[in-house]
Amino acid sequence: MRGVFLITLVVVVWLAGVWGAVAGGYDRGFLVPPPDLAAENFTRQITAGRNELALHLLASSIARTETPGTLRNRFAPALERSGKVNRVEAEQVSMYQDRAVARVEIIGDDRRVTFELGLVRESYLWKIESLPAVR
Amino acid sequence: MSPLHIIVRVVFAYAFVFILTRLSGHRTVKHADAPTFVVALIIGDMFDDLFWGEVPAAQFVVGVGTLFLLEVSMRAMSADAAGRTWRRRR
Numbered sequence: 001m002r003g004v005f006l007i008t009l010v011v012v013v014w015l016a017g018v019w020g021a022v023a024g025g026y027d028r029g030f031l032v033p034p035p036d037l038a039a040e041n042f043t044r045q046i047t048a049g050r051n052e053l054a055l056h057l058l059a060s061s062i063a064r065t066e067t068p069g070t071l072r073n074r075f076a077p078a079l080e081r082s083g084k085v086n087r088v089e090a091e092q093v094s095m096y097q098d099r100a101v102a103r104v105e106i107i108g109d110d111r112r113v114t115f116e117l118g119l120v121r122e123s124y125l126w127k128i129e130s131l132p133a134v135r
Numbered sequence: 136m137s138p139l140h141i142i143v144r145v146v147f148a149y150a151f152v153f154i155l156t157r158l159s160g161h162r163t164v165k166h167a168d169a170p171t172f173v174v175a176l177i178i179g180d181m182f183d184d185l186f187w188g189e190v191p192a193a194q195f196v197v198g199v200g201t202l203f204l205l206e207v208s209m210r211a212m213s214a215d216a217a218g219r220t221w222r223r224r225r
Contacts, residue, residue, distance in 0.1 A: 003207040006158045011200030014151055018193045030143045031192035034136065041189065125191065 022124045028095065038126035039102035039117045040090035046075050047085045047106060059120050059127035066131075074131060078115070082108025100126065141186060148185050151196065152178070155203045160210075174206045 021027045028034065033041065038057065045054035051068035058066055079085065085108050093101040098121035106113045115132030160166075167175070178199055185195040 001211055003158055003160060004204060004211065007155060007200065007203050007207055010151075010154055010158065011196060011204070014196045014200070015193060018191075018196060022191075022193075029188075030140055031147065033188045033191060034140070037136070037188045 028121065028126075032125055034092065035095060035100035035119045035126045036090040036092040036102045038119060039104050039128065040088055042117065042128050043088045043090065043104045043106065046071060047079065047088060057128055059122055059129040061120075061129060062131065078106060078113045079108075081111060082106045082113045083110030084108055099129075104132075136188060140188065144186050144188065144192070147192060148182055148195065152199060155199065159203055159207050170209065171206060174202050178202055 018031055021031050042054055042057045045051070045057065049072075051071045054071055055063060055066060055068060085106055087107040088104065089107065090102050090104045093103050093116065095101075100119045100121075101116055102119060103114060103116050117128050117132060118130035119126045120129040121127075181195060181198055184190045185192060
């Protein structure tokens, strides 16, 4: 039982370290997914049709108004234009304090569709705050 | 993603799993049994999620820590049960 106690102790110490780094050290991309990855992850869920899971990646301000159906409708034109989706890529455009912008590119068989997502840091994690005007 | 981010995450995961592996008591692969192998496979699948920043480090710590805890607890219980059987037979 000594091993169980020691492992529990290490896990607790490590979690405290993570919390210290993220909360106290204001870590925005080392031990938490950075904004570009959060945006890429969100878009991947959308392109895979997992809109319910994508809802969990939205900031509380827009999560109240969005539903899986509204997300599907919002991204349907983009997915139609891109054709069969082969890849999703994202890059960070800007980050200032608890706000960031990421540019996402859906690379499909027919064309590439690019849009920007606004992100906000909520509970130490990056969440999607503004949905795109897809062009 | 910058290489520095990846290096920090790799060092973080390596140190954490190294300490847990030492504490769990396995010194060589030959000490492992089938359940340990399965646990090793599951933990091995978790590493890349952290390296590429797909999950927060806290989730990695909780997932890997729980698996190590279960593994060590099961081994402690089975060793205890084997000891009791041995004493009864004597």
